[in-house]
Amino acid sequence: MNMLELKNIYMNYHSKLGETRALENINIKVEKGEFISIVGPSGCGKSTLLNIISGLQKPSQGEVFIENVKVSGHCDKLGYMFQNDNLFQWLNVWQNVALGLRISHNLNKENMEKLDVLLKNYGLWDFRNHKPSELSGGMRQRVALIRTLAMEPEVLLLDEPFSALDYQTRLNVSNEIYKIIKHEGKTAVMVTHDISEAISTSSKVVILSSRPAKIKKIIDISFENKYSTPLSRREAPEFRLYFNSIWKELEFDDRE
Template identity: 65%
Template sequence: MNKLTVKDIYMNYHSLKGYTEALKDISFSVKEGEFLSIVGPSGCGKSTLLNIIAGLIKPSSGEIYVDNKKLESVSSKMGYMFQRDQLFEWSSVWNNITLGIRIQHKSISSYRDNLMALLKNYGLIDFINYYPDELSGGMRQKVALIRTLALNPEILLLDEPFSALDYQTRLNISDEIYKILKKEGKTVIMVTHDIAEAISMSNRVLVLSNRPAKLKTIFNIKFSQSYDSPLESREDSEFRIYFNNVWKELNYNDR
């Protein structure tokens, strides 16, 4: 069953000098529990597309459907994790992860057991009263993820969630967060510039062209065996073939 459908999306930006086409006739669907990554040249409109899916931007034309219902505004079924962790430095881990609950004027007590379980399962329970500047980059990202999971969204939108981390930390935290998302059974759409990251984490990789971004191709990622870890999947004999094929699509976007 399709959890989310993107149908005939166009996005144009208007100014005094005219208008710029950002997205052109983009359509695809995401199945429930699927991990889809979106890659494309810098500035092609990947984040714009993610913001449209989130309901934060209204497209020039086209529609988004969640569970076969047209999206009219921001949906409570979606959670958004940004490039940077966006943690409030003056607030504790607990206050950061409960921010969305408090903004929506909901009772924290009804979410407490789930949040405590998330903190315990993912190694942060001993840091509940710490402040962000006392945490490593990887730990900060896990706090940001738990904050995103706090309201139990069904679809997670990830916009370059590991780009601010150094390479080693990026590999480790992407591995950990992948396992968290799979365990929680979430449907995920991730924007990334990292081809290896996209291939190792995803069921499918969607490739966009140069601006105006069009859907160029979608790669179905199927390794020779099932892996519990993106780091392990990078050792698969098919990994290099997928990498080269995605790279070629990106490298010849104007053809």
């Protein structure tokens, strides 16, 4: 079953200097529980595509469907995780993860208990009274993800969620976030510049061309069961083959 489908998405920007074509005829299908990544040259419109999926931007042409229902504007089934964790420094961990529920007037006893379970399941219960400044970068990202999960979205949109972290932390955090998303049974679409990150987390990598961005290629990613986490997949023999295949597509695009 398709959880998410993009049909014939076009995006054009208009200014006094004329029209700029950003996206051209984007068609993507994402199955329930699938984790896909979108890669492409800088400035090609990857984040714009996420904004269109989320309803933050309206495409010039085309449609977005969640579970075969057309999406127009905000959709409760979508959760957005940005590049920065955007935690409020004057609130503690529990208050930060509860913020979305409080704003939407859904902070009832049942949902408060669910938050407690999430914090306990993912190693943050002992830090529930800590402020963000007292947490590591990886822990802050987990808090941001749990805040998003608290709203019970079906699809998570991840806009380079690990880019602000140093390399070693980034590896560990992407591994942790992947496990949480899989354990919660969510569908995920991630934008990243990091080819290795895309391969290690995804079942499918969508490669966009330079602007106006079109889909150059969609590569299916598959590993043996023993390579079940992002960290272990980096050690798999197929990893380098996938990397070279995606790199060649991006390198060729830079020369065009």
